[in-house]
Amino acid sequence: MLLNLIKKELLIEFRSKQIILSMLIFGLAIILIFALSSNVSSEILSSYSPGMFWLMNLFIVVLGVHRSFAYEKEFDAFSLLVSAPINRGQIFLSKWISGFIFITTTQLIVIVPFFNLLLLDIPENLLLFILTSMLINLGMMAIANLVSGIVIRSNFSEILLPLLMFPLLSPLIIAATKISSAVINAHSYEVWNVWVLIVVSIVVLFGLAGYALFDFIVEE
Amino acid sequence: MLSVKNIYKSFNRLSILKGISFSQNKGEIIALMGKNGTGKSTLLRIIARIMKADSGTVTFNEKDLLSANSKYRNNMFYVGHEPGLYSFFSPIENLKFLLKTRDLSSKENSIEDKLDRYGLIDFIDKPIAVFSKGMLQKLKLVQIELVNPDLLLFDEPYSSLDEDGVVLVDQLIADIKMQNKSAILVLHDEYKAKKYGDFIFKLASGKISKKNAT
Numbered sequence: 001m002l003l004n005l006i007k008k009e010l011l012i013e014f015r016s017k018q019i020i021l022s023m024l025i026f027g028l029a030i031i032l033i034f035a036l037s038s039n040v041s042s043e044i045l046s047s048y049s050p051g052m053f054w055l056m057n058l059f060i061v062v063l064g065v066h067r068s069f070a071y072e073k074e075f076d077a078f079s080l081l082v083s084a085p086i087n088r089g090q091i092f093l094s095k096w097i098s099g100f101i102f103i104t105t106t107q108l109i110v111i112v113p114f115f116n117l118l119l120l121d122i123p124e125n126l127l128l129f130i131l132t133s134m135l136i137n138l139g140m141m142a143i144a145n146l147v148s149g150i151v152i153r154s155n156f157s158e159i160l161l162p163l164l165m166f167p168l169l170s171p172l173i174i175a176a177t178k179i180s181s182a183v184i185n186a187h188s189y190e191v192w193n194v195w196v197l198i199v200v201s202i203v204v205l206f207g208l209a210g211y212a213l214f215d216f217i218v219e220e
Numbered sequence: 221m222l223s224v225k226n227i228y229k230s231f232n233r234l235s236i237l238k239g240i241s242f243s244q245n246k247g248e249i250i251a252l253m254g255k256n257g258t259g260k261s262t263l264l265r266i267i268a269r270i271m272k273a274d275s276g277t278v279t280f281n282e283k284d285l286l287s288a289n290s291k292y293r294n295n296m297f298y299v300g301h302e303p304g305l306y307s308f309f310s311p312i313e314n315l316k317f318l319l320k321t322r323d324l325s326s327k328e329n330s331i332e333d334k335l336d337r338y339g340l341i342d343f344i345d346k347p348i349a350v351f352s353k354g355m356l357q358k359l360k361l362v363q364i365e366l367v368n369p370d371l372l373l374f375d376e377p378y379s380s381l382d383e384d385g386v387v388l389v390d391q392l393i394a395d396i397k398m399q400n401k402s403a404i405l406v407l408h409d410e411y412k413a414k415k416y417g418d419f420i421f422k423l424a425s426g427k428i429s430k431k432n433a434t
Contacts, residue, residue: 004320008306015308015347071306075348075356080304083268084321085294215290220271 001086005094012071013102019067023060023106028113030056035117042119049120050180054173056114057107057140061169062162064102065144068095069152078152082218092145092214096207099141104134123184132183132196136176139199142206143168146217149210153220175199221246221402222267222371227276229262236262238426240276246370247400249393251407251417258423260406261300264373267404268298280371294322297369301376303356304363307349311340311359314348318363326366334362338388353380361385361392372396372403378412390416 013019034052038045072078081091108130115122123129144165151160175195182192227240236259244250252260265271267278269285278285283292298304305314315331335341338358348356357380364372377389393416396403407413413420422429 001321004317008317011313012306012308071308074307075305076300076302077304077306079265079268079270079298079300079302080318081321083270083293083296083298085290085292085323086321087290219269220265 002090002093005086005090006097009068009094009098010101013098016071019064019102020106022067023064023102024109026063027056027060027106027110030059031110031114031117035119038118045118046120046184047181049114049118050177050184052118053114053180054136054176056110057103057137057176058166058169058173060106061103061140061144062165064106065099065141065148066158066161068099068102068145069148069157073152078218088215088218089211091218092149092210095145095148096138096141096210099145100134100137103137103141107133107137124186125183129180129183132179133176135196135203136172136179136199139172139202139206140169142203142210143172146206146210146213149214150217152218172199172202175202221248221281222404223277223279224263224267225277225279227263227266227278228274229259229266229271230274235426237266237273240423240426240428242421242428242430244371244402244404246402247397248402248418249397249416250402250404251413251420252404252423253407253410253413253420254423259426260423261375263423264298264375264404264406265300268296268373269293270298270300295370296373297364297367297371298373299360299364299375299377301379303348303360305348305356305359308347310343310345310347311335311362312344314359315362315366319366322367324367331362331366334365338362339384354382354385357381358385358388361388364392368399368401370401372401372405374403375406376408377405378407378409 072081082088147165147168148161151157151164154160175198178195179192179199222244224243225241227237229237240263252263254260262271266273267285273286280292280296285292309317312328312331319326332341332344335344338361340355340358340362343351343355348359351359378386381389393403393405405416420431
């Protein structure tokens with residue numbers, strides 16, 4: 001069943017192209033604003049760049065996750081899904097996995113303009129940068145989908161989503177900034193492994209919470 | 221078969237359902253009636269476990285429907301005001317997905333036959349976003365035929381339909397009766413309620429009253 005649910009998420013996105021496209025456009029717009037407005041030395045810009053990168057991701061995740069649940073509200077498809085004899089935890093897992101695919105795809109596209117437009121050097125260990133970013137994406141999507149599940153039935157979901165999500169995402173964004181900064185500056189793993197442990201804990205905690213609680217939180 | 225006991229539900233301290241209790245045996249059709257805002261849709265959504273009741277129990281075939289075990293909802297199908305489908309999918313994609321969520325298999329030919337019967341075959345590959353309300357209502361009827369549940373919860377089956385559509389709903393309800401299956405239908409037409417319902421349940425001021433349809 002999980003595979004069918006993931007396939008459904010990917011097929012809707014393949015048809016509509018609304019999630020990745022909106023995240024891409026918004027992400028590029030933020031990069032352009034950063035690039036055109038920053039008037040500081042390359043050293044300062046370089047030290048701030050991991051924070052800017054994850055700030056951009058924070059905003060585009062809200063956009064992507066909101067869109068992903070907006071499909072469900074249209075024609076009340078979500079009611080059909082939650083009233084079906086399927087484990088509702090799997091609905092959360094499908095949203096989590098598909099969301100992870102969407103944000104990672106978007107990041108892989110925007111990463112080049114991000115470093116180029118901000119006149120930054122591409123990290124020497126680009127593969128490690130991408131792998132750590134993927135781990136952080138898992139955490140972001142677990143939190144984002146759990147919160148979206150809570151607010152989907154509300155008429156004010158557009159307002160509630162960032163209001164509830166930003167405080168929960170803050171520790172993750174701080175850890176993400178520390179990790180990306182360490183990877184860009186090629187620090188040894190011992191220096192930043194504690195941040196990786198924090199991210200792994202968030203992934204496990206919110207992943208399990210989402211799977212276990214989705215059954216109850218999605219009811220009106 | 222279905223037993224609803226002491227269901228309470230309120231929205232923003234406004235009590236909508238005040239201790240609703242009733243039971244339904246296999247093969248019975250209940251026509252649920254009442255004025256707008258009396259809680260008919262709310263009651264159906266609670267039974268389908270889309271909405272949370274403040275208190276009360278719902279059992280279906282002796283199983284607690286409000287528990288976390290999703291399999292207990294296996295032979296029950298809720299059809300609400302909206303079609304419960306994905307706007308970017310075509311009818312056939314939506315129907316295939318619906319069947320997958322219920323572990324049911326149906327050949328493509330059989331789905332096409334049903335779409336043809338309901339006059340939707342020309343739109344088989346169009347996204348349902350372009351469908352009119354009446355077409356979406358007919359698509360709900362196709363869903364019901366494919367799922368063929370033991371208990372159907374259908375909110376306003378005659379809504380937005382043309383004359384042909386009304387006949388199709390009549391046939392569908394007649395089929396349900398013939399197959400000895402059960403249904404709770406939210407109806408506004410007293411004549412239809414008397415014709416198809418074994419019992420008429422009226423909701424008013426949060427309470428339910430029962431009377432025989434004949």
